[in-house]
Amino acid sequence: MNARLKTADANSSDSRRSPWNTHIGVITILTTAIAVCVAVLFALYSKDNSGYQPLPSTAHSQYPIGIKDNAEPSGESPPAANALPHYKQTYVNDFVGSSLPPGWNVYSGVPGGVAGGQFGTAHVVVSSGLLHLNTWKDPRYQDRWVTGGLCQCEVARTYGAYFVRSRVTEPGPNEVELLWPATNKWPPEIDFNETGGKVDASSSTIHFSAINSIDQRIVRINMEKWHTWGVIWTPKSVSYVVDGQVWGVITSAYEIADVPMTLDLQQTAACVPGRVCTIRRASMLVDWVAEYSAP
Numbered sequence: 001m002n003a004r005l006k007t008a009d010a011n012s013s014d015s016r017r018s019p020w021n022t023h024i025g026v027i028t029i030l031t032t033a034i035a036v037c038v039a040v041l042f043a044l045y046s047k048d049n050s051g052y053q054p055l056p057s058t059a060h061s062q063y064p065i066g067i068k069d070n071a072e073p074s075g076e077s078p079p080a081a082n083a084l085p086h087y088k089q090t091y092v093n094d095f096v097g098s099s100l101p102p103g104w105n106v107y108s109g110v111p112g113g114v115a116g117g118q119f120g121t122a123h124v125v126v127s128s129g130l131l132h133l134n135t136w137k138d139p140r141y142q143d144r145w146v147t148g149g150l151c152q153c154e155v156a157r158t159y160g161a162y163f164v165r166s167r168v169t170e171p172g173p174n175e176v177e178l179l180w181p182a183t184n185k186w187p188p189e190i191d192f193n194e195t196g197g198k199v200d201a202s203s204s205t206i207h208f209s210a211i212n213s214i215d216q217r218i219v220r221i222n223m224e225k226w227h228t229w230g231v232i233w234t235p236k237s238v239s240y241v242v243d244g245q246v247w248g249v250i251t252s253a254y255e256i257a258d259v260p261m262t263l264d265l266q267q268t269a270a271c272v273p274g275r276v277c278t279i280r281r282a283s284m285l286v287d288w289v290a291e292y293s294a295p
Contacts, residue, residue, distance in 0.1 A: 064163055064290065065228045065244045073129050074165050074226040074287035084161055087292035091155065094288045095131040100124070100150070107149035107266065114268045116144065123148030123267075131286040133267050135173040135278060145278045147173050149266030152289075156182035156260035161292040163230040163241075164193070164265070167285055168223045171199045172278030173269045177229055179261040187212055188257035192231035192240050197276030199223045204231075204240040204248055208255045215255055217248035226287070233257070234294070263289070 064083040066076025072094075081089040093101050100106070107119035118141050125132040125148075133148035140146075164177050177193040180186070189207040196203060202223060205216040217240060221227065230241035238256055240248040250256065265286060269278040 062246065063161075063230055063232070063241045063244045066165055066288070072287060073285070074167070076165060076226070076228065076287070078165075078288045078290045079163065083290075084292045086294065087161055088295055089290065090157075090160070090293045091291040092288065094129065095126050095286065096129055098126055100126055100131075103152055103154040104150050105153045107151070111147075111149075111268050114270045117268045117270055118144050118146045119149050119266075120146040124150050129287070131265070133175070133265060133284040133286070134281070135267050135269055135283070136281040145173070145269035147267035147269050148284075149264070149268075151180065151264040151266075152262050153182075155291075156262050157291075157293060158258065158260050159233050159235060159294065161230065161232045162192070162263055163228055163290045163292075164263075165226060165228045165287040165289075166193070166265075167226045168195060168199060168282065169285065170280060170282035171195075171276045172197055172280065172282045173267040173284075175223075175284040176264075176266050176268075178264050178266075179231065179233065179257075180264045181257070182260040182262050188259065188261075190231060190233065190238060190257060190261070193229040193242075195223055197278070202229075202242075206238060206250055206255050206257075208257070213255075215250055215252070219247050233261075263291070 064079035066074070066079055069075065069077035078092045078094055106121045106124045108121050109119055111117040111119060120138055120141065123134045123146055125134065135145060135147045137143050138146040162179070166177065168175050174197050175195045176191055179190040181188060187207040187209065191203070191205040194203045194205065200222065201218055201220050203216055203218045205214050207214055219242065221242065227242055228244070232239040232241065235256065235258065236251065236253070238250040239246050265284070267284055
């Protein structure tokens with residue numbers, strides 16, 4: 001099976017420093033003032049155009065996060081059936097027991113577009129109330145870095161809202177939560193939580209058009225902490241949500257997919273320019289998944 005992702009790397013602007021001029025009197029004051037103004041304007045411009053979004057406040061959540069529950073590994077149990085106004089809950093799974101629930105398929109084989117990558121079925125495990133996607137050097141595959149991935153391939157929908165409560169344990173593998181076309185004809189693709197191998201940021205990316213155009217958003221956030229990631233996909237918009245707050249919105253009609261898609265959760269490991277190289281065992285942990293559709 002082909003890998004269900006395209007890498008989205010975060011780039012930040014370089015800082016610049018104006019030279020200090022040692023003129024005297026009024027010229028010195030004016031020169032210094034001008035230099036300070038230019039530096040401030042440049043810093044503001046760099047911040048606004050770096051591509052990073054501020055981490056939203058969680059004081060007043062608009063979308064589901066979960067229900068406080070100390071018995072849950074993440075401290076939150078799945079949201080209620082009526083947690084999303086004007087939507088109905090169509091699926092929820094808390095990953096209890098020791099086996100995958102019906103409707104999920106585990107990846108195997110070499111991921112498409114990922115040099116040196118390898119999916120292994122043993123790298124997807126359900127235990128201790130969590131879904132584990134595990135990356136480690138696997139002797140069964142010539143000691144390569146092998147990753148886990150799975151799709152809810154038997155449940156395809158056009159439009160809806162998806163929420164995944166998850167965290168990662170280490171940098172290295174690219175951890176992705178995404179929607180993928182049920183026909184397996186790509187694009188489109190909606191990545192609503194993709195780490196790029198990092199633990200201090202995540203990205204969302206829409207892939208669209210025959211030439212794979214992309215529209216990306218990036219948010220600074222601690223990926224080693226538990227968060228509820230979500231995407232609300234409608235005919236008119238795609239909204240990205242973390243911990244109940246919208247942090248990115250797409251409204252361009254030509255970018256929005258209108259075909260049945262499935263929820264996929266996956267890791268890939270590759271040491272390529274712009275990516276964090278996997279150097280130790282790492283996992284993506286998923287506490288639960290909840291899905292909603294418009295009535």
